[in-house]
Amino acid sequence: MDDLDIGGRLKQVRERAGLSQRALAKRAGITNSTVSLIEANSTNPSVGALKRILEAIPIGLAEFFALELPEKPTFFYRACDLVEIGKGPISYRQVGRTMAGKRLQMLWECYQPGSDTGRIPLTHEGEECGLVIAGQLEVTVDGARQVLSAGDAYAFESLRPHRFRCIGDVPARVVSACTPASF
Structure with missing residues (x-):
């Protein structure tokens, strides 16, 4: 899971659902700081924790990992x-x-x-x-x-x-x- 941008994916699906970090945390029964840390890719959630967070959106694990994320803008090229x-x-x-x-x-x-x-x-x-x-x-x-x-x-x-x-x-x-x- 390290190669995947789990934090970016979570932020994208959370924003698509119209939820703030605070609202998602409350629905999932976790702290706002945990959502923030996951979205910043500062911590990796366990599969069980991620499943619980995604159920609060709601979105399944398979759909979450199948998402095509938009390419981050690139301004400079070596x-x-x-x-x-x-x-x-x-x-x-x-x-x-x-x-x-x-x-x-x-x-x-x-x-x-x-x-x-x-x-x-x-x-x-x-x-x-x-x-x-x-x-x-x-x-x-x-x-x-x-x-x-x-x-x-x-x-x-x-x-x-x-x-x-x-x-x-x-x-x-x-x-x-x-x-x-x-x-």
């Missing part, structure tokens, strides 16, 4: 937290685990020498932009082609056919953003 969503010679490391409900997607991209997004240009709803950090990236948008180097950037409506290709002997690294999230 390099190791970026999620790889690409494969092969092009790496797309996404900021954030999921794009569900998000309007903006940001990526750390790495194109190995000679890699290419494909001979058939990409098209999708939205807008995208990027800043080349290292290497050289050939960007083709709506038939216009440009080789971009470190410090150069691109921005366009994504419905325009576009393609990316790494030229040169070193990987091309790009920080990009698109809206809405399209990967």
Whole structure:
């Protein structure tokens, strides 16, 4: 039970039921401080104590542990937290685990020498932009082609056919953003 956020789960079901900590404690026959300590994950209740608390809400143990808790907001990401969503010679490391409900997607991209997004240009709803950090990236948008180097950037409506290709002997690294999230 240590891996589960029992305190967060209890707080969520208590608030859904419209109960204060004091009201839940009174119904369950325990002290208000006990509910507070459990919700802060400062103490773990026994299974029997948790069952008694949940009966006061009322909710069963199975339903309690099956709850999908909303993800806690994350504001900062270490390099190791970026999620790889690409494969092969092009790496797309996404900021954030999921794009569900998000309007903006940001990526750390790495194109190995000679890699290419494909001979058939990409098209999708939205807008995208990027800043080349290292290497050289050939960007083709709506038939216009440009080789971009470190410090150069691109921005366009994504419905325009576009393609990316790494030229040169070193990987091309790009920080990009698109809206809405399209990967």
